Amino acid sequence: MVDIIGLVAAILTTLSFLPQTLMVVRSGQTSGISLTMYAMFTTGVAGWLIYGILQASLPIILANAITLLFATIILLLKIRSVVKSRPRGLPAIV
Amino acid sequence: MVDIIGLVAAILTTLSFLPQTLMVVRSGQTSGISLTMYAMFTTGVAGWLIYGILQASLPIILANAITLLFATIILLLKIRSVVKSRPRGLPAIV
Numbered sequence: 001m002v003d004i005i006g007l008v009a010a011i012l013t014t015l016s017f018l019p020q021t022l023m024v025v026r027s028g029q030t031s032g033i034s035l036t037m038y039a040m041f042t043t044g045v046a047g048w049l050i051y052g053i054l055q056a057s058l059p060i061i062l063a064n065a066i067t068l069l070f071a072t073i074i075l076l077l078k079i080r081s082v083v084k085s086r087p088r089g090l091p092a093i094v
Numbered sequence: 095m096v097d098i099i100g101l102v103a104a105i106l107t108t109l110s111f112l113p114q115t116l117m118v119v120r121s122g123q124t125s126g127i128s129l130t131m132y133a134m135f136t137t138g139v140a141g142w143l144i145y146g147i148l149q150a151s152l153p154i155i156l157a158n159a160i161t162l163l164f165a166t167i168i169l170l171l172k173i174r175s176v177v178k179s180r181p182r183g184l185p186a187i188v
Contacts, residue, residue: 002145002148002149005141005144005145005148006141006142006145008138008141009138009139009140009141009142009144009145010138010142011138012134012135012137012138012141013134013135013138013139013141013142014138015134016130016131016132016133016134016135016138017131017135018131019128019130019131019134020127020128020130020131022128023126023128023131024126027126029125029126030126031123031126032117032118032121032123032124032125032126032127033114033126033127034113034114034116034117036110036113036114037110037111037112037113037114037117038110039110040106040107040109040110040113041106041107041110041111043106044102044103044104044105044106044107044108044110045103045107046103047099047100047102047103047106047107048100048103048104048107050099050103051096051099051100051103054096054099055096
């Protein structure tokens with residue numbers, strides 16, 4: 001029972017980034033998304049992946065590898081739109 | 095070393111939702127945020143919290159309680175804006 005709750009939770013939190021990724025890829029719209037969030041989140045998920053590899057934990061590796069893929073796509077599209085929209089060298093806010 | 099990587103990863107993924115929450119609260123702008131993502135993610139994090147409580151794991155409880163707070167705020171603001179902007183009973187897309 002406890003394992004099932006953990007498994008369902010892992011599937012939900014991992015796959016939840018799929019609709020956000022599809023939304024950003026389809027619309028190209030990233031203005032409502034926080035660059036700071038995705039920079040921190042992507043780094044954190046990469047950390048979890050390294051942690052899973054060092055612990056040889058397949059569930060942690062799988063969940064975080066998939067989440068890392070989605071988070072990286074969102075982060076790269078956000079960075080691209082920030083770079084494109086930034087007026088001559090002014091720093092971007094959030 | 096492995097524990098430090100896990101701890102840093104947990105802090106990053108947990109606190110990453112703070113800038114997104116602040117952004118949404120300050121701007122009230124939720125159009126770039128996927129309702130499906132936050133519905134799935136919030137449910138998943140609640141599942142992780144229950145899992146942590148059942149496992150009596152303080153790090154899992156703490157990380158997911160904080161993330162749940164941020165994710166719930168974002169989800170509620172998103173739902174509010176979807177309900178407000180929906181024209182007479184038409185279903186909302188994504």
